[in-house]
Amino acid sequence: MTRSEQREHAFLMLFRTCFHEEEDLVEQNDLYLDEIERELVEERMPLIKETETQFIIHEVENTRHHLAQIDQAIEEKAKGWKLDRIGRVELTILRLAIYEILFEDSIPAGVSINEAVELAKKYGQDESGAFINGILATFAK
Numbered sequence: 776m777t778r779s780e781q782r783e784h785a786f787l788m789l790f791r792t793c794f795h796e797e798e799d800l801v802e803q804n805d806l807y808l809d810e811i812e813r814e815l816v817e818e819r820m821p822l823i824k825e826t827e828t829q830f831i832i833h834e835v836e837n838t839r840h841h842l843a844q845i846d847q848a849i850e851e852k853a854k855g856w857k858l859d860r861i862g863r864v865e866l867t868i869l870r871l872a873i874y875e876i877l878f879e880d881s882i883p884a885g886v887s888i889n890e891a892v893e894l895a896k897k898y899g900q901d902e903s904g905a906f907i908n909g910i911l912a913t914f915a916k
Contacts, residue, residue, distance in 0.1 A: 785834035838874040852913040
């Protein structure tokens with residue numbers, strides 16, 4: 776599984792947190808990872824490696840751990856946009872990318888931005904990619 780695919784799974788898992796209570800998240804994460812395994816088996820693809828699972832969980836848990844700082848940073852950089860005006864898909868993508876930019880020195884900011892824009896194109900609205908790129912560009916300076 777490529778790092779992009781792992782990041783996409785981290786996004787999808789993080790997106791689920793918008794719809795579940797805190798106490799249900801461990802179970803939800805386990806269910807999601809089981810779902811990935813089932814799909815890989817059905818498609819006769821190699822199973823997910825432990826290091827890949829660890830990366831996905833690391834991204835999700837650490838994004839959630841730094842959520843207050845991340846959300847504050849979004850509100851500061853996204854002029855004219857309150858968090859409740861940003862769609863859940865776009866907000867989740869922003870949170871994941873900003874976590875990487877602010878807290879993961881091993882991931883270049885440009886990589887995080889490009890990956891976020893691709894996720895926005897795939898899962899967001901028509902203008903999501905440009906919106907995400909515009910906000911994240913302010914973090915790369």
